[in-house]
Amino acid sequence: MKMNIGNCEVLLDYPIANLEKLIGEKRAVIITDSNVRKYHENKFPKAPVIEIGQGEEIKTLKTLEQIYEKMLNLELDRASVVIGIGGGIVCDIAGFVASTYCRGMKLILVPTTLLAQVDAGIGGKNGVNFKGYKNIIGTFRQPDAVLVDTSLLETLDLEEMKCGYAEVVKHAAIADEKAFENLENCDDLFSVSNLKDIVPKCAAVKVNVVIADEHEHGERMKLNFGHTIGHAVEKILKLPHGQAVAIGMVAEGKIAVQRGLLGEKEMSRLENLLEKIGLGTKAKMDAKEVVDAIRHDKKRRDESLKMPLLCGIGNAKIVEVSLEEMERVINDLY
Ligand SMILES: NC(=O)c1ccc[n+]([C@@H]2O[C@H](COP(=O)([O-])OP(=O)(O)OC[C@H]3O[C@@H](n4cnc5c(N)ncnc54)[C@H](O)[C@@H]3O)[C@@H](O)[C@H]2O)c1
Ligand SMILES: [Zn+2]
Numbered sequence: 001m002k003m004n005i006g007n008c009e010v011l012l013d014y015p016i017a018n019l020e021k022l023i024g025e026k027r028a029v030i031i032t033d034s035n036v037r038k039y040h041e042n043k044f045p046k047a048p049v050i051e052i053g054q055g056e057e058i059k060t061l062k063t064l065e066q067i068y069e070k071m072l073n074l075e076l077d078r079a080s081v082v083i084g085i086g087g088g089i090v091c092d093i094a095g096f097v098a099s100t101y102c103r104g105m106k107l108i109l110v111p112t113t114l115l116a117q118v119d120a121g122i123g124g125k126n127g128v129n130f131k132g133y134k135n136i137i138g139t140f141r142q143p144d145a146v147l148v149d150t151s152l153l154e155t156l157d158l159e160e161m162k163c164g165y166a167e168v169v170k171h172a173a174i175a176d177e178k179a180f181e182n183l184e185n186c187d188d189l190f191s192v193s194n195l196k197d198i199v200p201k202c203a204a205v206k207v208n209v210v211i212a213d214e215h216e217h218g219e220r221m222k223l224n225f226g227h228t229i230g231h232a233v234e235k236i237l238k239l240p241h242g243q244a245v246a247i248g249m250v251a252e253g254k255i256a257v258q259r260g261l262l263g264e265k266e267m268s269r270l271e272n273l274l275e276k277i278g279l280g281t282k283a284k285m286d287a288k289e290v291v292d293a294i295r296h297d298k299k300r301r302d303e304s305l306k307m308p309l310l311c312g313i314g315n316a317k318i319v320e321v322s323l324e325e326m327e328r329v330i331n332d333l334y
Contacts, residue, residue: 001200003207005214008142010122010207012200016149019083020045022108027080029071031094036086036112039155044085048074052093059089059128061137067097078102081144087113087160088120092135095126099141107143112152114164114195115242118171118202119223121146123210134231140215148203150196161190163242165277166226168198170249171205173270174222177314179205184273222308222316226252229330232293237283246279255321255329256309266313287330291323 001012011018028047033054041049050070052063082105084094091109098107111121127138153161172180179201186194206223213219230248234241253270256262271281294305304322311317 001204003204005122005124005142005207005210007144008124009145010203011145011147012203013150013196014147016040016043016085016110016147016152019108019110019147022145022147023047023081023083026106027076028083029074029076029080030083030085031067031090031097032085033087033090036090040085040112040152045083047083052090054089056089056129056134059092059135061128061130063093064097064100064128067093068101071097071101076101076105078105081106081108083108083110085110085112086116087111088116091116091121092126092138093128095124095141095143096128096138098143099126099139104141107141108145108147109143110147110149110152113156114153114161114199115167116164117148117150117153117199118164119167119206121148122203122206123220124214142214148199150192150199153195153199154192158190159240162278163240165189166242166245166249166274166279168202169270169273169277170223170225170245171202173249173310173313174225174308174316175205175209175314176201177312180269180273180313184269184276189277218318221306221318225249225308225310225316228252228294228305228307229290229326231297232290233283233285235293235297236285236289239283243279246274246277246281247283250274250281251330251333252307253310254333255326256311258329259309259319261309261311261317263312266310269313270310282333285330287327290330291327294323294326 003010030047030049082098084090098105109121111117124142127135130136226245226249229251230245233247234244253267257267274281308316309319
């Protein structure tokens with residue numbers, strides 16, 4: 001399946017072996033991390049490799065500087081192609097590099113985690129962290145191509161897979177009821193043969209949302225479902241992103257239930273699916289601390305914010321929610 005975001009070709013379920021064809025005669029450099037290199041280097045096209053470390057801590061300007069230096073040594077120029085092969089961290093860094101080195105180079109992304117295949121690798125947002133703020137330095141820059149090969153997920157560990165599923169559920173919940181039902185009925189969510197069907201459908205949700213609103217003025221905000229409270233939970237409880245987003249989706253779902261946008265039955269479907277995946281749906285937390293973290297995250301002192309709420313499974317809308325309402329709902333939850 002092939003989709004387009006402007007000039008960006010999103011090739012869903014496309015073997016990595018076809019990368020050579022996409023590069024053609026152009027000079028290329030591969031940016032990857034040590035894990036991905038270890039497992040998949042034998043499938044990389046012939047090109048120099050720049051390997052970065054792992055973890056959120058390496059998403060810094062310093063890492064960028066090291067990459068730029070290596071690129072200078074390789075005498076790469078604007079006509080060369082940057083190929084990012086890795087999870088969301090590699091995709092975000094490779095995207096920023098391609099967007100800035102020589103004022104912009106060609107970019108091909110090959111996302112290798114479930115999260116990156118349905119989310120981070122698609123949509124043209126990139127960036128690094130700075131002074132404790134996530135992704136605060138970055139650009140909007142569509143890649144020339146995104147190649148999604150689900151067979152690369154074979155080597156991904158179970159915890160990473162579960163975390164990626166939080167975004168899969170998010171996409172189905174905000175825009176594709178049929179995909180949500182398929183997840184509910186799937187007998188083995190972690191088998192790569194089932195992911196071959198699941199990933200393209202949920203990646204397509206992101207592609208369509210980005211087509212509708214590339215620069216996040218409205219529709220694209222729906223992708224934040226579960227993330228307003230999720231990011232706060234991630235920070236306070238130091239949970240992995242996907243686990244925090246699962247808790248965030250449930251808490252934000254309850255706000256929707258209280259507002260009469262989401263039925264109790266639909267709320268239970270969301271909770272049951274997350275539990276089936278093995279993601280927690282609740283955590284003990286202090287509502288005031290959560291709301292303070294949200295305020296800090298937004299970098300402003302407003303007493304309300306715009307966020308997506310579910311109105312049914314497969315449907316979401318952007319509404320204004322006051323922090324006071326949020327605090328009340330979180331307080332009632334735990
Ligand atoms: N740009 C966007 O729109 C966007 C959207 C969502 C998330 N993100 C960013 O994505 C990042 C998180 O991405 P992530 O969850 O993919 O994390 P990640 O890139 O750190 O990858 C997770 C782990 O899996 C390993 N790994 C990657 N592919 C593998 C494979 N095929 N087999 C075995 N191991 C593999 C990595 O080495 C790493 O240890 C965050 O920094 C977040 O800000 C960006
Ligand atoms: Zn997320």
